[in-house]
Every structure is written in structure tokens, then in C-alpha cells.
Amino acid sequence: MTDEPADPRSLSVRRVIVELERHVATAGWDAPIRVFALVKTAGALERDPSLANRLPTEVINAATEDLDHLTAVEQEGLPEAQNLEELLHQIAWPDSVDGAAVVVERTVLPPEAExxxxxxxxxxxxxIDRHPDRRxxxxxxxxLRSGEYCCAVRARDHDSDxxxxxxxxxxxxxxEGVAATLD
Incomplete structure (x- = not known):
């Protein structure tokens, strides 16, 4: 299930969510919510040239070739929240952040079970934990603030890239929840 984006920003947001999902997957399942600021790499390098000393060469090269290339910065020390919705309502990004990403685990049921x-x-x-059709x-x-977005979904029972x-x-x-943090 894939729809191919055509414009450079959509391609960048697609690339970054695939990379983030794979990154989070390396930690295994039963993980906490992960939140990331997204910044255009070229813009970040322009604002802080010292980043060139901390970013991998392939990221710098990608930013040189693609001005829409995104770098994800994981957010630590998130505010306490009872659930994802409460957490997202507490997040606001400065203008220097071009977008945001969230990776979260959920249990889903078929619509007829709801x-x-x-x-x-x-x-x-x-x-729900005992339901035979849960996933x-x-x-x-x-x-992105500019409106582009992309999603990734991995099922535990089909746990491969x-x-x-x-x-x-x-x-x-x-x-919708992630977009609200950018307003």
C-alpha cells in the first residue's frame, strides 16, 4: 500500500518517516511514544555551520543536493501526559522547526469489534488484550508546516522493513494531531 509523491517536499517527508519508523523499530516493540522535530538540513546548516562537524557526510551531501532534505531531531524530556492526545496538546514548535513527526504503538481491532x-x-x-483479531x-x-505529510505503519505480526x-x-x-502542534 504505497502512493508515490511527486514533489520534492513530499519525497523528503516520505523519506524521513520511513527512516524514523525503521529507527524506532530497532528498539523493538512496547516502546514509548517518540517525538521528533523536523528541520530542513540546509537551513539548519546555514543557521549553525558547526552542525557540519556533527552530521554524517552523507547527510551533508544530501542537503547540498536537495534543499528539502529533512533532519529529524528526537525530543527528550517530553512533558508528562496520560495519553498521546494530551502530550500533543502540550507541544508547540518554534518557527525554526519545519515540521514534526510522531511514532507510536497502538492496538487495532476490526471495525465490527468496536x-x-x-x-x-x-x-x-x-x-481488547484478549480479542483474537487484535493487531x-x-x-x-x-x-510539514507547508502541508505535506506522510505516514508509515508496521504490524507486529509482519515485523520487517x-x-x-x-x-x-x-x-x-x-x-491531524501532529499538524496541530505546528499551529
Missing amino acids: SQIPDDEAAAIEW DVRLGAAV DSVAVGRDLAPGLV
């Missing part, structure tokens, strides 16, 4: 979920939160969690997935969304779905509309709610 009406059967118990109302009690503790019972619902237990019911654990890792969702990633990268969004070549089984990651990449496209624009795979996680619309996550895209």
Missing part, C-alpha cells in the same frame, strides 16, 4: 468493547475502561483494556501496530506520521505500509492517509488522526 461496538462490543465494554464501557468500563479496565474491562475494555482486558477485552499491534506502530504508526508514524510526519507533517519490507512489510511497512507507507502513504498519506494511513493514520489521519495522527496526522
Whole structure:
């Protein structure tokens, strides 16, 4: 499931979400939410030339060839939050950040199972954990201030780089939440 972007910014955002999902995958499953600032590499190098001493040569070369090349900067020390939505509501980026990305794990059920979920939160969690059709997935969304975005989805039961779905509309709610942090 892949839709191919045509313009350079869309290609850059696609590249960065694929790289981030693969990076996060190296830590395995049952991981915390990961949040990244996205900056145009060429612009970051212009603002801080000393970055050239800290970035790999291939990144500097890519930024020279592609002014839309993005570098992801993982954010540490995130604010305490009960859930992803609460966390995203606490994040605001300075103008020097060109975009943002989030990678998070979720459990999904087929649509027909959703009406059967118990109302009690503790019972619902237990019911979902035992449901035979549940799937654990890792969702990633990268969004630029200019409006381009891309998603990546990896299922735990198909845990390989070549089984990651990449496209624009795979996680619309996550895209919306990430985009709101850029307003």
C-alpha cells in the first residue's frame, strides 16, 4: 500500500518517516511514544555551520543536493501526559522547526469489534488484550508546516522493513494531531 509523491517536499517527508519508523523499530516493540522535530538540513546548516562537524557526510551531501532534505531531531524530556492526545496538546514548535513527526504503538481491532468493547475502561483494556483479531501496530506520521505529510505503519505480526505500509492517509488522526502542534 504505497502512493508515490511527486514533489520534492513530499519525497523528503516520505523519506524521513520511513527512516524514523525503521529507527524506532530497532528498539523493538512496547516502546514509548517518540517525538521528533523536523528541520530542513540546509537551513539548519546555514543557521549553525558547526552542525557540519556533527552530521554524517552523507547527510551533508544530501542537503547540498536537495534543499528539502529533512533532519529529524528526537525530543527528550517530553512533558508528562496520560495519553498521546494530551502530550500533543502540550507541544508547540518554534518557527525554526519545519515540521514534526510522531511514532507510536497502538492496538487495532476490526471495525465490527468496536461496538462490543465494554464501557468500563479496565474491562475494555482486558477485552481488547484478549480479542483474537487484535493487531499491534506502530504508526508514524510526519507533517510539514507547508502541508505535506506522510505516514508509515508496521504490524507486529509482519515485523520487517519490507512489510511497512507507507502513504498519506494511513493514520489521519495522527496526522491531524501532529499538524496541530505546528499551529
